Amino acid sequence: MARLNVNGKLRTVEVEADTPLLWVIREQLGLTGTKYGCGVAQCGACSVHMNGELRRSCSIPVGTVKASDRITTIEGLSRNASHPVQKAWAEIDVPQCGYCQSGQIMAAAALLARNKRPTDADIDAAMTNICRCGTYQRVRAAIKLAAGGVKVAGGAL
Amino acid sequence: MSAAVGISRRRFIIDSAVAGGGLAVGLSLPGAVMAVPAAAGASSASALGGSFGATAPGAEVTVWVVVQPDDHCVIRIARTEMGQGTLTGLAQLVAEELECDWAKVKTEFPTPGQSLARKRAWGEMGTGGSRGIRMSEDYVRRGGAAARIMLLQAAATRLGVPGAELAVERGVIRHAASGRSLRYGEVCEAAARLDVPDPRSITLKKPADWKIAGKPLKRLDTAPKLDGSKKFALDLELPGMLYAAIKDCPVFGGKVVSFDETALASRKGVKRVVRVGDTAVAVVADSWWRARSALAALPIVWDEAGFGNRSSATIDALLKDGLDTPNAFVYRNEGDAPAAIAGAVKRIDADYATPFLAHATMEPMNATARVTADRAEAWVPTQNGEGSHASLAEATGLPLDRCEIYKCDPGGGFGRRGGNQDYVRQAALIAKQFPGVPVKLIWSREEDMAHDFYRPISQCRLSAGLDEKGQLAGLQVRLSGQSINAFINPGSVADGRDERQLQGWFEKPGDAQLGYTVPNLRIEYAMRNSHVPVGPWRGVNTNQNGVYMECFMEEVARAAGADPWQFRRRLMANHPKHLAVLDAAAERAGWGKPLPAGVHRGIAQFMGYGSYSAAVAEVSIGTDGHVKVHRLVFALNCGHAVNPHQIAAQVEGSVAYGLSATFYGECTVENGRMVQSNFHDYPIMRMAEMPPVETIVMPSNDFWGGVGEPTICVVGPAVLNAIFAATGRPVRSLPLRKYNLA
Numbered sequence: 001m002a003r004l005n006v007n008g009k010l011r012t013v014e015v016e017a018d019t020p021l022l023w024v025i026r027e028q029l030g031l032t033g034t035k036y037g038c039g040v041a042q043c044g045a046c047s048v049h050m051n052g053e054l055r056r057s058c059s060i061p062v063g064t065v066k067a068s069d070r071i072t073t074i075e076g077l078s079r080n081a082s083h084p085v086q087k088a089w090a091e092i093d094v095p096q097c098g099y100c101q102s103g104q105i106m107a108a109a110a111l112l113a114r115n116k117r118p119t120d121a122d123i124d125a126a127m128t129n130i131c132r133c134g135t136y137q138r139v140r141a142a143i144k145l146a147a148g149g150v151k152v153a154g155g156a157l
Numbered sequence: 158m159s160a161a162v163g164i165s166r167r168r169f170i171i172d173s174a175v176a177g178g179g180l181a182v183g184l185s186l187p188g189a190v191m192a193v194p195a196a197a198g199a200s201s202a203s204a205l206g207g208s209f210g211a212t213a214p215g216a217e218v219t220v221w222v223v224v225q226p227d228d229h230c231v232i233r234i235a236r237t238e239m240g241q242g243t244l245t246g247l248a249q250l251v252a253e254e255l256e257c258d259w260a261k262v263k264t265e266f267p268t269p270g271q272s273l274a275r276k277r278a279w280g281e282m283g284t285g286g287s288r289g290i291r292m293s294e295d296y297v298r299r300g301g302a303a304a305r306i307m308l309l310q311a312a313a314t315r316l317g318v319p320g321a322e323l324a325v326e327r328g329v330i331r332h333a334a335s336g337r338s339l340r341y342g343e344v345c346e347a348a349a350r351l352d353v354p355d356p357r358s359i360t361l362k363k364p365a366d367w368k369i370a371g372k373p374l375k376r377l378d379t380a381p382k383l384d385g386s387k388k389f390a391l392d393l394e395l396p397g398m399l400y401a402a403i404k405d406c407p408v409f410g411g412k413v414v415s416f417d418e419t420a421l422a423s424r425k426g427v428k429r430v431v432r433v434g435d436t437a438v439a440v441v442a443d444s445w446w447r448a449r450s451a452l453a454a455l456p457i458v459w460d461e462a463g464f465g466n467r468s469s470a471t472i473d474a475l476l477k478d479g480l481d482t483p484n485a486f487v488y489r490n491e492g493d494a495p496a497a498i499a500g501a502v503k504r505i506d507a508d509y510a511t512p513f514l515a516h517a518t519m520e521p522m523n524a525t526a527r528v529t530a531d532r533a534e535a536w537v538p539t540q541n542g543e544g545s546h547a548s549l550a551e552a553t554g555l556p557l558d559r560c561e562i563y564k565c566d567p568g569g570g571f572g573r574r575g576g577n578q579d580y581v582r583q584a585a586l587i588a589k590q591f592p593g594v595p596v597k598l599i600w601s602r603e604e605d606m607a608h609d610f611y612r613p614i615s616q617c618r619l620s621a622g623l624d625e626k627g628q629l630a631g632l633q634v635r636l637s638g639q640s641i642n643a644f645i646n647p648g649s650v651a652d653g654r655d656e657r658q659l660q661g662w663f664e665k666p667g668d669a670q671l672g673y674t675v676p677n678l679r680i681e682y683a684m685r686n687s688h689v690p691v692g693p694w695r696g697v698n699t700n701q702n703g704v705y706m707e708c709f710m711e712e713v714a715r716a717a718g719a720d721p722w723q724f725r726r727r728l729m730a731n732h733p734k735h736l737a738v739l740d741a742a743a744e745r746a747g748w749g750k751p752l753p754a755g756v757h758r759g760i761a762q763f764m765g766y767g768s769y770s771a772a773v774a775e776v777s778i779g780t781d782g783h784v785k786v787h788r789l790v791f792a793l794n795c796g797h798a799v800n801p802h803q804i805a806a807q808v809e810g811s812v813a814y815g816l817s818a819t820f821y822g823e824c825t826v827e828n829g830r831m832v833q834s835n836f837h838d839y840p841i842m843r844m845a846e847m848p849p850v851e852t853i854v855m856p857s858n859d860f861w862g863g864v865g866e867p868t869i870c871v872v873g874p875a876v877l878n879a880i881f882a883a884t885g886r887p888v889r890s891l892p893l894r895k896y897n898l899a
């Protein structure tokens with residue numbers, strides 16, 4: 001049994017302690033916006049915020065999570081996709097298939113929370129999620145837009 | 158909350174479908190008859206698993222267009238949307254002819270069962286080979302235009318005026334003389350009762366007059382990708398659902414001998430261990446994680462069927478034999494290339510090689526199936542809905558009209574989810590053993606890497622001869638490698654005459670034509686098939702052959718002491734479209750202008766998937782051997798540009814896919830199985846390695862070419878040629894990470 005604080009709600013789940021947080025979020029809590037891509041902390045599709053920090057939920061055994069840990073998934077990032085990162089993503093039209101995008105958005109939101117004006121190097125260092133469709137150029141442009149930059153033709157380069 | 162409302166509305170439609178004697182009648186509007194038998198009408202899918210199929214209420218004016226009383230136009234999309242933007246592009250083409258309000262456009266995907274019941278009214282559903290738009294643009298535009306004509310005709314009748322006096326803009330029909338107007342929503346019912354005009358009688362708009370098509374509009378499908386609300390097949394939840402994890406014999410061609418279920422006795426939630434065909438075992442449990450961890454603990458004995466001794470080394474020997482054999486399929490033989498090369502002033506020879514590559518779509522293979530004695534349904538991330546349908550029917554033994562596929566937008570396709578519907582077959586075989594229970598099969602990433610249909614492995618031997626003026630006198634190409642056609646249908650290429658593997662060297666125009674004229678040219682293919690399954694892969698064949706041809710052309714140009722751009726240009730006078738993109742990329746990139754110290758340029762052009770591509774790369778190499786790509790400039794002539802914004806996105810995507818292959822991608826074989834298992838040993842390019850990409854979209858508006866795949870064939874060669882410029886040594890074998898460039 002585990003007690004979890006997800007998107008501001010306290011939830012109790014019956015699972016083995018070694019179950020990855022990702023699968024608890026998806027299967028027990030029904031929050032499927034957080035994706036499975038690799039299961040080994042390589043791709044970032046499963047990214048969530050825990051106490052404000054970016055974490056790859058596929059590699060966190062649920063038994064190590066405390067009820068006092070505040071977990072935010074993509075569904076809890078904002079109301080009506082109103083987070084500046086989500087708005088910039090819509091403006092730049094970032095997603096292709098969309099599968100990696102929950103993770104990309106959570107990573108970008110975590111970056112901007114600690115660094116209001118990230119440089120290209122900051123973005124390179126922070127954004128290590130895999131996008132197989134190759135949306136990287138637009139992800140970069142959208143982060144800059146969300147950080148108060150201006151949109152330029154062909155993306156905010 | 159809104160989801161519940163959506164579901165109950167769906168239920169209402171289904172109920173009325175049943176009441177309507179087996180026909181789904183959208184909101185019982187006259188003329189909106191959907192000749193969809195209730196059996197194929199997605200009842201459980203719509204009620205339980207979200208909205209699937211052509212079910213929107215409203216008046217079906219043509220098979221492509223449903224108009225709703227509030228003026229929303231629902232445009233039907235038969236092709237798959239897997240990120241490439243085809244949904245938006247096709248909707249733009251229909252909306253352009255329909256003259257509707259773009260802000261009121263919605264889309265829906267007919268199901269394969271609906272397609273079957275309506276005699277393929279929407280044409281082909283398969284989406285691969287960059288064909289989604291170019292192969293359906295004509296009939297979807299006519300479908301939109303026919304609907305416009307019918308709506309105008311209905312309005313003319315209502316207003317009692319000649320149709321010629323009406324004008325329409327954004328779904329509002331105006332009669333200038335009387336000042337009266339009607340909205341599409343007001344005449345849709347009447348329009349739907351009219352006969353559809355003969356599509357061949359319709360004159361389509363000229364691209365110069367386009368207002369919606371050809372514009373860099375935003376995608377229609379972005380919003381649910383921003384807040385986690387988009388449901389991929391992997392996210393599907395149905396009441397009573399069970400979950401399956403699968404392991405297929407790691408040695409290709411092998412079989413299951415036995416497994417020891419008792420080892421899982423103490424595991425919570427495990428329902429059963431089942432055989433899946435002859436080759437795989439699945440654990441079915443009450444959650445996927447429980448199924449997966451139980452599977453990992455399950456002892457399985459495999460029969461490796463004699464393939465356990467195959468390795469990359471044995472496959473390499475097989476391919477080398479194909480380079481050396483005198484017996485090859487001679488595809489082109491113009492002049493006398495061997496003699497021209499033998500008699501040349503200077504001769505250049507090189508052997509190139511590219512490895513097997515996995516697709517590694519971000520959403521791993523998965524499918525959900527529910528099978529009863531007389532009906533089967535499956536929810537599938539598919540590039541080929543009709544292929545999924547056929548697989549489901551075959552695996553369950555039920556006729557096609559008792560089977561239905563609910564297409565889910567795949568989280569990436571790249572050719573993996575098209576012709577090969579192995580995961581649908583597996584899901585069906587598993588679900589068959591749990592009658593009436595929906596079973597969601599999810600592959601682990603490890604399974605996904607172990608059982609792909611890989612990009613075919615090949616090697617290529619190229620020889621060229623230069624005359625005394627440094628002109629290319631002869632070119633000989635021998636390709637040796639695996640054949641996709643041989644894997645799909647061995648009989649079709651039993652004699653080894655498989656032109657498909659030579660994409661990019663074609664003589665005929667239109668698809669993948671070689672852009673060079675060489676007086677003495679010989680192109681050969683020696684088919685060499687290993688036990689590893691192969692299949693299409695974003696830009697397949699043109700991306701391997703592009704590396705061979707364009708990197709070798711660089712070697713030849715340098716041997717001639719010529720500028721690589723100018724050397725190519727001299728061979729391209731007969732191929733103005735190839736030449737135009739090459740020139741455009743070179744000029745935009747500032748070819749020949751000085752670069753910062755340590756930065757070098759490379760250039761390439763190649764044709765594939767009906768379009769002309771060229772690229773220029775700027776690259777530097779650090780003292781530690783680290784390659785940095787500073788800039789990539791592309792020029793693409795895809796004939797017609799339906800959405801330049803999305804075309805640029807596809808070019809950017811092809812860079813990420815192509816550079817991942819160039820730098821890292823390699824699937825190797827040991828003990829008959831794939832070595833690589835996840836992204837730690839099959840690395841994918843990330844943000845820090847993504848160069849700025851500039852794309853020139855230069856449609857000539859006299860043909861329709863593809864977009865999703867063409868440019869990938871110049872990504873690798875442009876970068877490799879820039880590396881050649883930097884080091885003075887060609888790169889002849891991929892991936893680059895095998896080289897020490899320090």
Ligand code: FES
Pocket residue numbers: 035036037038039040041042043044045046047056057058059
């Ligand atoms: S699924 Fe967690 S990092 Fe890939």
Ligand code: FES
Pocket residue numbers: 095096097098099100101130131132133134135240519568569
């Ligand atoms: S948008 Fe498809 S994987 Fe990133």
